[in-house]
Amino acid sequence: MHFPVNGDYIDIHVHDGTPVSGNFILETLMAHERKVPLDIPGVAYTYGIHPWFLKENNYKNLLLSVERFVSHPDIIAIGEAGFDRLKGPSPEIQRIVFEKQIVIAEEFRKPVVIHCVRAWEELLAVHKKLKPKMPWLIHGFRGNAELADQLLSKGMFLSFWFEFILREESGDLLRHLPLDRIFLETDGADIDIRSVYNKVAADRNISVDELKSIILKNFNKWLIG
Numbered sequence: 001m002h003f004p005v006n007g008d009y010i011d012i013h014v015h016d017g018t019p020v021s022g023n024f025i026l027e028t029l030m031a032h033e034r035k036v037p038l039d040i041p042g043v044a045y046t047y048g049i050h051p052w053f054l055k056e057n058n059y060k061n062l063l064l065s066v067e068r069f070v071s072h073p074d075i076i077a078i079g080e081a082g083f084d085r086l087k088g089p090s091p092e093i094q095r096i097v098f099e100k101q102i103v104i105a106e107e108f109r110k111p112v113v114i115h116c117v118r119a120w121e122e123l124l125a126v127h128k129k130l131k132p133k134m135p136w137l138i139h140g141f142r143g144n145a146e147l148a149d150q151l152l153s154k155g156m157f158l159s160f161w162f163e164f165i166l167r168e169e170s171g172d173l174l175r176h177l178p179l180d181r182i183f184l185e186t187d188g189a190d191i192d193i194r195s196v197y198n199k200v201a202a203d204r205n206i207s208v209d210e211l212k213s214i215i216l217k218n219f220n221k222w223l224i225g
């Protein structure tokens with residue numbers, strides 16, 4: 001089991017990442033990929049069913065995989081899981097499979113990484129219904145301050161879409177948000193997480209070292225729930 005240490009750049013959402021000294025990555029394993037966690041320094045895993053790859057005839061098997069892997073020591077979170085109104089099967093199937101993953105996350109006390117595209121009502125309805133104790137992290141966030149506030153009020157953490165964060169205009173939102181609820185990510189794209197940290201530190205007028213230590217604290221809080 002590996003955890004980030006002081007001074008690491010935490011990249012909270014990665015696909016097919018390569019471990020780099022000084023970085024800590026949360027690598028995403030999607031159940032349909034049939035990959036297994038590997039014991040690598042600087043890498044922890046989240047495991048779940050991505051809504052894009054969900055089908056009516058495969059979700060029961062995929063849920064069995066989630067149940068099988070959830071107690072693996074290198075899998076520290078469930079996800080990415082959630083809703084996508086533009087891709088994937090019917091909202092009803094998406095809801096059933098998402099709710100099941102939340103129940104598993106609660107039972108095993110794992111936090112959750114959320115993928116949500118244009119389905120915030122559905123997401124908030126599940127939160128209201130299941131009242132999870134383990135915190136949710138919205139990955140790839142690119143919404144406005146009003147939506148951010150609504151999600152934060154439910155105890156969620158936000159990790160931003162890197163393209164959005166690197167744009168000049170994201171500064172206003174970044175200055176508005178509480179730093180103790182944010183994460184940064186590359187989503188496995190070909191960019192350096194360090195440039196994302198540099199942009200946010202500049203927007204908030206703090207040093208990169210301060211930002212790193214804030215995000216490390218967020219990580220530990222998110223994990224414990």
Ligand SMILES: [Zn+2]
Pocket residue numbers: 013015028080187
């Ligand atoms: Zn992803």
